[in-house]
Amino acid sequence: MPEKLKEAVLKPKLKKDSLEYEEYTNFRPISNLKFLSKVIEKVAAGQLLEHLANNNLEEPFQSAYKRFHSAETTLLKVQNDILVAIDNHKCVVLLLLDMSAAIDTVDMNFYYNECSKVWNRWASVEMVSVLSSE
Numbered sequence: 001m002p003e004k005l006k007e008a009v010l011k012p013k014l015k016k017d018s019l020e021y022e023e024y025t026n027f028r029p030i031s032n033l034k035f036l037s038k039v040i041e042k043v044a045a046g047q048l049l050e051h052l053a054n055n056n057l058e059e060p061f062q063s064a065y066k067r068f069h070s071a072e073t074t075l076l077k078v079q080n081d082i083l084v085a086i087d088n089h090k091c092v093v094l095l096l097l098d099m100s101a102a103i104d105t106v107d108m109n110f111y112y113n114e115c116s117k118v119w120n121r122w123a124s125v126e127m128v129s130v131l132s133s134e
Contacts, residue, residue, distance in 0.1 A: 005037045 008031035012024075019026035033041075049065060052058045061077070063069040078094070085092045 001037075001040065005034055005040070008033045008037075 011030045011032065012027040013030045014021065015026055015028050045065075058066070061074075063071065063074040082092050082094070
């Protein structure tokens, strides 16, 4: 990826309206990439998703980034599972987690090392490294 395409306009966005503007940790960096970078990213993502689908590597209950799957699909699946369990006189516990700030806790070095183990081709690992560094 040429260096020029890696450049982005960075606009800090407050994580929650109730947080203070003075504290820099209350902001999430939002970057606007150039058009060609977005096209390349879209093509790479499409190829990766196609590879996962063709090789049965997709998570069966993942709805994000899958065609014909949405949050509604997931909610209907959860609702159906709960109703079936209740019909079978089973106990139901639903645990919901707010992962909106989870990316702030990701150790990118650990992530890069784990990806290196799975994707042994240099280009794939390099792409993950570039994407995670932004």
